[in-house]
Amino acid sequence: MNVRTYIAKRMLQIFPVLFGVVVINFVIIHIAPGNPAVIMAGGEAPPEYIRMLEEEWGLNKPLHEQFVTYLTNLLRGNLGYSYKYRAPVLDVILERLPATLLLTGTAFLMAVLAGVVLGVSSSRKPFSFEDNMIMLGSLVFYSMPNFWTGLMAIIIFSLRLGLFPVQGIQFFRVDLNSTLDLIWHLILPATTLGLVQLALYARLTRSSMLEELRKDYIATARSKGLDDRSILYRHALKNALIPTITIIGIRLSFMFTGAVVTETIFAWPGIGRLMYDSIYTRDYPLLMGIFIISSAVTVLANFLADIAYCVVDPRIRYE
Amino acid sequence: MSSKAKTNLEESDTKWLDRSIALYLSRIRDFWGRYRRNKAAVFGLFIIFFFFMMAILSPYVVPYDPFKMYLSDAKNVLLEPSWEHIMGTDQLARDMLSRVIWGTRISLFVGFISAGISACIGIAAGAIAGYYGGRVDDLLMRFVDMFMVIPTFFLVLVVVAIFGSDIWNIMVVIGLTSWPSTARLMRGEFLALKGTLFVEAERALGANDRRIILHCILPNGLYPVVVNMSLQVAGAILTEASLSFLGLGDPTQISWGLMLYHAQRFLRDAWWMTFFPGLAISVTILGFNLIGDGLNDALNPRLRIR
Numbered sequence: 001m002n003v004r005t006y007i008a009k010r011m012l013q014i015f016p017v018l019f020g021v022v023v024i025n026f027v028i029i030h031i032a033p034g035n036p037a038v039i040m041a042g043g044e045a046p047p048e049y050i051r052m053l054e055e056e057w058g059l060n061k062p063l064h065e066q067f068v069t070y071l072t073n074l075l076r077g078n079l080g081y082s083y084k085y086r087a088p089v090l091d092v093i094l095e096r097l098p099a100t101l102l103l104t105g106t107a108f109l110m111a112v113l114a115g116v117v118l119g120v121s122s123s124r125k126p127f128s129f130e131d132n133m134i135m136l137g138s139l140v141f142y143s144m145p146n147f148w149t150g151l152m153a154i155i156i157f158s159l160r161l162g163l164f165p166v167q168g169i170q171f172f173r174v175d176l177n178s179t180l181d182l183i184w185h186l187i188l189p190a191t192t193l194g195l196v197q198l199a200l201y202a203r204l205t206r207s208s209m210l211e212e213l214r215k216d217y218i219a220t221a222r223s224k225g226l227d228d229r230s231i232l233y234r235h236a237l238k239n240a241l242i243p244t245i246t247i248i249g250i251r252l253s254f255m256f257t258g259a260v261v262t263e264t265i266f267a268w269p270g271i272g273r274l275m276y277d278s279i280y281t282r283d284y285p286l287l288m289g290i291f292i293i294s295s296a297v298t299v300l301a302n303f304l305a306d307i308a309y310c311v312v313d314p315r316i317r318y319e
Numbered sequence: 320m321s322s323k324a325k326t327n328l329e330e331s332d333t334k335w336l337d338r339s340i341a342l343y344l345s346r347i348r349d350f351w352g353r354y355r356r357n358k359a360a361v362f363g364l365f366i367i368f369f370f371f372m373m374a375i376l377s378p379y380v381v382p383y384d385p386f387k388m389y390l391s392d393a394k395n396v397l398l399e400p401s402w403e404h405i406m407g408t409d410q411l412a413r414d415m416l417s418r419v420i421w422g423t424r425i426s427l428f429v430g431f432i433s434a435g436i437s438a439c440i441g442i443a444a445g446a447i448a449g450y451y452g453g454r455v456d457d458l459l460m461r462f463v464d465m466f467m468v469i470p471t472f473f474l475v476l477v478v479v480a481i482f483g484s485d486i487w488n489i490m491v492v493i494g495l496t497s498w499p500s501t502a503r504l505m506r507g508e509f510l511a512l513k514g515t516l517f518v519e520a521e522r523a524l525g526a527n528d529r530r531i532i533l534h535c536i537l538p539n540g541l542y543p544v545v546v547n548m549s550l551q552v553a554g555a556i557l558t559e560a561s562l563s564f565l566g567l568g569d570p571t572q573i574s575w576g577l578m579l580y581h582a583q584r585f586l587r588d589a590w591w592m593t594f595f596p597g598l599a600i601s602v603t604i605l606g607f608n609l610i611g612d613g614l615n616d617a618l619n620p621r622l623r624i625r
Binding site for chain 2: 013016017020021024025028032033039139140142143144145147148151152154155159250253254256257260261264265275276279280282284287288290291294295298299302
């Protein structure tokens with residue numbers, strides 16, 4: 001199987017997942033206590049508005065027709081209307097998505113780079129002092145919920161030491177000053193979000209490195225007189241990264257999950273914060289829209305991770 | 320013929336009973352011997368045992384009434400940690416130590432019930448998918464794949480926001496969204512074991528599907544599920560804490576996440592309101608993670624041959 005066929009085949013697997021997400025949403029709307037139209041309208045909407053929704057989404061027709069209407073509406077990009085923001089749900093979400101992608105992307109990069117480097121240096125001398133410290137540290141950080149890490153970071157670094165701002169940015173602007181300001185605001189939330197993942201990646205990299213370092217080709221490399229650094233990074237790490245990449249792909253959705261809490265704590269204007277607000281205003285269409293969009297984003301990211309995986313390791317294609 | 324084989328099977332069962340109990344005990348001793356070698360895992364077990372005792376004995380060990388607001392004296396509000404109040408007091412003059420101890424109950428309760436629900440569904444689904452294969456397997460695995468990819472916490476949020484944040488709702492939703500990893504592990508074991516010789520032998524003796532699934536494959540394939548279980552408990556505790564922290568917890572219960580939710584407004588004035596409940600969550604999760612590591616070392620047959 002060549003790469004192109006693999007990509008095409010893998011792409012086809014995206015649709016059942018997204019279809020499943022849509023079905024779940026549809027089921028929730030209909031088994032929720034009360035009238036589906038009220039759920040789809042969200043909090044404090046007037047009755048005329050609810051009747052209008054019933055018309056638009058065909059809520060007085062049989063169930064299967066309703067589902068078809070629901071599906072076609074979603075396919076047209078109509079995720080519903082947020083009564084609170086007086087705007088289509090999709091627009092509200094897309095406006096907030098860049099902030100979340102910036103936060104999760106930064107956290108993700110930090111976690112992967114630092115986690116892999118720590119894992120490799122930990123595997124160099126197993127059970128040495130350095131290794132034990134890194135593993136103990138990563139175990140502790142892995143167990144800390146990120147809302148606690150975030151709150152403690154604010155107490156220590158912002159309130160006591162005054163190093164970082166307490167609250168997040170308001171909006172994006174593109175000039176040097178605001179970029180520096182943005183980075184300054186980004187450090188604490190990104191670290192908070194990345195810390196758990198960092199700890200996980202460090203542990204994973206260490207264990208798969210240890211497995212690789214026992215193999216014959218490493219002994220060959222050693223006997224050729226290669227130095228430690230190129231054995232570790234050029235030979236062992238290449239193979240050791242493969243299991244790590246798999247987990248990274250799976251853990252992408254956890255990044256999103258973490259973003260809700262992190263954005264709430266740091267008042268970061270992304271979709272996590274939006275979700276938190278929509279719970280309080282009972283803006284259900286927005287809430288469900290966020291679930292759909294974030295699922296689509298993670299499914300897509302997962303797809304890309306799989307493609308990267310198949311490029312890195314040609315063996316995967318032949319499965 | 321088949322009925323005769325069946326009676327043979329039953330007879331041998333009773334004869335072997337004593338021996339199998341002895342075997343069972345020796346297996347447990349064996350397991351404990353291997354588990355004990357991982358000092359961190361023993362420490363984890365100690366942590367969880369400690370929290371477990373706290374949960375059971377909390378009515379007897381709390382120094383103050385965790386629900387009572389000692390507002391008679393305005394000076395009792397937001398007291399710093401001292402000998403009288405080891406973890407300080409909160410904005411309503413309630414003793415933090417007592418509340419942290421009481422919070423153990425809800426966390427462990429949610430953790431075990433949710434993980435139990437998820438284990439039951441996951442084991443059943445994985446066993447059926449792995450044993451029968453075919454269409455059922457395809458469908459179930461698609462479902463599992465979907466749950467592995469999508470951010471399930473968002474789904475939990477949606478459901479709890481719409482259906483209400485009653486503690487039973489929360490536990491059921493966590494259970495219903497976390498079973499796929501168990502199902503996947505269980506399926507893998509069934510696929511690996513269903514073609515082995517001892518299963519063939521059992522089938523040749525006339526055992527039906529039910530017997531093969533329940534008595535033959537399940538006990539042998541349970542180890543990854545057991546390891547996964549301790550991580551599931553940790554995950555459920557974390558999810559409940561996150562929900563409570565976002566203000567979606569059951570407001571009638573004392574939970575660590577809810578305490579953190581209230582503490583947010585007092586970050587500047589009362590660090591202890593944030594520090595201690597979060598520490599309790601972290602230590603509990605650490606305990607379950609350590610146990611998971613230890614169980615993996617002790618039960619994983621691949622690691623056992625050394």
